Amino acid sequence: MLLHSQLTHFIVFTFSSSSRYFYILFSMATFTKLCVTFSILVSLLACFTNAQLSPNFYGRTCPTLQSIVRSEMTKAINNEARIGASILRLFFHDCFVNGCDGSILLDDTATFTGEKNAGPNKNSARGFEIIDTIKTSVEASCNATVSCADILALATRDGIALLGGPSWIVPLGRRDARTASQNAANTQIPGPSSDLATLTKMFKDKGLTLNDLTVLSGAHTIGQTECQFFRTRIYNKTNIDTNFATLRKRNCPTSGGDTNLAPLDSVTPTKFDNNYYNDLIAKKGLLHSDQILFNGVGSQVSLVRTYSTDGNAFARDFAAAMVKLSKISPLTGTKGEIRKDCRFVN
Numbered sequence: 001m002l003l004h005s006q007l008t009h010f011i012v013f014t015f016s017s018s019s020r021y022f023y024i025l026f027s028m029a030t031f032t033k034l035c036v037t038f039s040i041l042v043s044l045l046a047c048f049t050n051a052q053l054s055p056n057f058y059g060r061t062c063p064t065l066q067s068i069v070r071s072e073m074t075k076a077i078n079n080e081a082r083i084g085a086s087i088l089r090l091f092f093h094d095c096f097v098n099g100c101d102g103s104i105l106l107d108d109t110a111t112f113t114g115e116k117n118a119g120p121n122k123n124s125a126r127g128f129e130i131i132d133t134i135k136t137s138v139e140a141s142c143n144a145t146v147s148c149a150d151i152l153a154l155a156t157r158d159g160i161a162l163l164g165g166p167s168w169i170v171p172l173g174r175r176d177a178r179t180a181s182q183n184a185a186n187t188q189i190p191g192p193s194s195d196l197a198t199l200t201k202m203f204k205d206k207g208l209t210l211n212d213l214t215v216l217s218g219a220h221t222i223g224q225t226e227c228q229f230f231r232t233r234i235y236n237k238t239n240i241d242t243n244f245a246t247l248r249k250r251n252c253p254t255s256g257g258d259t260n261l262a263p264l265d266s267v268t269p270t271k272f273d274n275n276y277y278n279d280l281i282a283k284k285g286l287l288h289s290d291q292i293l294f295n296g297v298g299s300q301v302s303l304v305r306t307y308s309t310d311g312n313a314f315a316r317d318f319a320a321a322m323v324k325l326s327k328i329s330p331l332t333g334t335k336g337e338i339r340k341d342c343r344f345v346n
C-alpha cells in the first residue's frame with residue numbers, strides 16, 4: 001500500500017467497465033511529461049492546420065465571396081476582354097515574389113517601397129482598380145474577412161474561365177503581406193528575353209517543373225505585350241516566320257513606339273485556347289521566352305506538340321498548374337494580415 005504522503009506524488013486515473021474499476025497511476029514527473037508532449041502535439045497540429053489552404057475557408061465567414069468576385073469580373077471582362085490577361089499577370093508576378101501574398105498590390109508611400117515600380121511591373125502591370133472594386137464589394141458583405149491575396153487568386157481563375165478557359169477549385173486562406181520587395185520583383189520574375197535554362201531555373205526555384213513552365217506559358221494565349229519586349233525578336237532573330245515578323249514590324253519600328261501593343265496570340269488573343277502552341281510550331285511566338293519552348297530539343301517540345309492538338313489536355317494541365325502556382329509560400333494562420341485596402345497595410 002502507498003502511504004498518503006506518497007500519493008501526493010502520483011496522479012490516479014479511474015476507469016469503470018461492467019461495474020469493475022481500474023486504476024492507472026502515473027508519477028507526477030511522468031504525467032507532466034505527457035502533458036507537455038500532448039500540448040506540443042496540439043500546437044503542431046494547429047500550426048499544420050493553419051498552414052493548409054482550403055476551398056471552403058470562407059464557407060461560413062463569407063459565403064457570398066465567390067459570387068461577388070465572379071460578378072465583378074464579369075463586368076470587367078465585358079468592359080475590356082484584355083483585363084483577364086492583366087489580372088492573370090498580376091497574380092503570376094505576385095506569386096513569384098515571396099509567394100502569393102498580395103504584395104504586388106501595395107502602393108509606394110513616403111516610407112514604403114512596393115513592387116509596382118520594379119522593372120517587370122512599372123508602366124505595364126495593370127488591373128489594380130479591378131481588384132480594388134472587388135475588394136470594396138467583398139468588404140460590404142464580409143467586413144475585414146477576406147484577404148486581397150485570395151481575391152486576386154479568385155479573380156484570376158474567373159477571368160480565365162470567362163474568356164473560355166478552364167475553371168478550377170481555388171484553395172483559399174491566404175493572408176496579406178505587410179511587406180514587399182522591389183529587389184525580388186526585379187530579380188525573380190522571368191523576363192521576355194530569358195533563355196530556356198534561365199526560365200527553367202527560375203521556375204524550379206519556386207517549386208515548379210519544366211512541364212509547369214511549358215503549360216503556364218500558355219497563359220500567353222490571351223493578352224498583349226509592348227513593342228519594346230519583342231523588337232529584338234522581329235528584327236534580329238532567324239527562328240521566326242518572315243511574314244509574321246513583317247506584320248509585327250508595322251506597329252513596332254526599329255526605334256520609338258516602345259509601348260505600341262501587339263497580341264501574344266496571333267489568331268485569338270481574347271479567347272483562352274491552345275492556339276499559342278500552334279503559333280510556337282509555326283515560329284510565330286512573339287516573345288523570345290515563348291519561342292524558346294519550341295527550339296528542337298527538350299521534353300517541352302513534345303508537350304508543345306501535344307497541347308497544339310489537344311486543347312482539353314492543355315486546359316486540364318493548365319488548371320492543375322495554376323493550383324500549384326497558387327500554393328507558393330502563402331501566408332496563413334496568424335501571419336500577415338487581412339488588409340482593409342489592398343493598396344496599403346492596415
